[in-house]
Amino acid sequence: MIKNLQDFLAGLLFLALGIGFGWAATRHTLGAAADMGPGYVPLLLGLLLGLLGLLILFKALTFEALGGGRVAHWGFGPLARVLTGLLWLALCSGPGQWPWVGAWFTGWPTLGLAAGVGGLVLAVVPGEPGGTPGRVWLWSIVLASAVCVLWVGPLGLDLPVWPTRPAH
């Protein structure tokens, strides 16, 4: 049975990534050792990664870890909030040009920096049952605005601050 859950999952992940990279490498020219194509080194590394993944899997199935390598919780909730906030920030910078899904967003206005950062702060700050005290909100907004001013002013970020109509 699985004796170290963390290692077991890590092994599976590395094995999958190794196979994936190895397979992707074979779609490029491999070449020979004396004249390497673009796929040569990635294929070798992919195989090595797969092998390491297998070793980690073997270890996870044979050596008992303290507590079985199980964790109390994975913490995907906060991660999801962070990623949602970032996704919103990306959406506010003009999704009309994105590959694959760009067509869905035709006519979508560029919402701009203020809306994007506001959404990011809203997604990240609240949390922990019992609510977030006002001092946290205050300082979050102060720090976020300071960062925005820095990026728009001296650093010259190429993004409108306020919502703009889509260009035709």
Next chain:
Amino acid sequence: MAMDFSWWDSLVLGLAAVWGWQALGLIALGVLVGSVFGVLPGLGPVAAITLLLPATLGLPSLPALLVLAGVYYGAQYGGSLPAIVLDQPGEASSVMTSHDGHPLALQGRAGAALSMATLSSFAAGCLAIAAVVVLAPGVVSLGLQFGAAERFMLLVVGLVGATVLASGSFLKALAMTVLGLLLGLMGWDVQTGTARFVPEALEPWMGRHNGLAEGVGFIALALGFFVVAPVATELAGFSTHAPGEPPAAPPRPAPPVGGMDTRPTRAELRDALPALLRGTGLGAVLGVVPGGGALLASLAAYRLEMVVSRQHVPALGQGNLRGVAAPEAANNAGAQTAYLPMLALGLPPNTVMALLLGALGLHAIEPGPSVMGVQPGLFWGLLVSMWVGNLFLLLLNLPLARWWVPTLLRVLRLPRRALLTGVLVAGGLGALALGPHGWGVWLVMGLGLLGFVLQRLGCEGVALLLGFVLAPGLEEQLRRTLQLSRGDWFVFLERPVSALLLMAAILLLLVVVLQPRRQRSR
């Protein structure tokens, strides 16, 4: 090395490169940011440099490096302040400082401990930079004699060494290195003119112009692994220092610490001097070792001091200035000598150096022994700037301490969650600056997810970053070697230096495999 090489000319060249309001201002900015991030627990120089990377993209190479380098040694000074005053080290490398610094603060001699920490950091930093300046030309000329096979093996030894010394499971660290190498090979392959692993729809984004190879991927990787993933980890209630363990206790109300104005007496300074020199020597050596750097140096220096000063009164751990001087000298010396392998050989011994090496790559400077010859202004300017920066820090922490120390301590009183939000916003805007239409944000999201999952599975991002940064060089040297040998892999055994390096790599691996139980160093 050419015969007409002169230290004097090189140093004058370096000084000329950093003389000017812009350069001096950027050094000051770097050490200020570094000090602030050094004070904050869990957010260290790695996060600060990562956040500054996209902002320095618009600068020329030397000014960009001045800021980034300043952050690293600024953090070594900043980390000792909360360690001494609050017993709450801001930096892993100043944990040892708190063992003796905090008892001193409780005895009403916080000022003495802080001055000692600053003085020993300054002395050690200056001596270590001098050592780098003296040794660099020799190391560079050695590196220039290396052929492709030797360079390949050198990079392999560096990668294996960093993996061996990383904390946690060795197999997982090795797998992370290989994954980093694979990620580093994604995108534009200069040698064959192919975009590797890139779907056709993404070609305009990841292909020739916005290629991962051109540094967008590097910054996105750093932002994902060292900003997004740690912030999410901490919001989820895990400590970033030791993933998987419950978070650190919330900061206690500061006990009354008096005597901020005290200074060490002359006799105490004379007494701590040998400890300072021992710390400097040990730190200077450990800074160069792959996987070493400031953290390992301060640990080792404190252990050494415990042995050497065991007859000393008061005993170490009860408020002995020697216990402050040794680890502080060691961590700053280690932070400076780590530049030697990075600048002279293109071999980063720790995470911060890997970030700086990647920053060199962003400015189209091929890291390696040729940097000193091709870009002497950059090479010597960076080294001279570290003296200047250390001088700034000395001024801030000794004569201006009356204003500077309370300001830094006030930063600690900011709500933690607000700080994390601020850091995340800075990271998000940095990601926006990487490409048009939020392309960089997508990359950062993907890599942040990967980084978070890997961290929760007990794999460290450090090894992955090292692999990512070294991947192009590694492939190029391997290609060149096997081209010259017509595909004969035994060339690595036939050339003596390369065989020696291979043996060193295997030896390092054996050390780990045969070692019964690995301790958690972090």
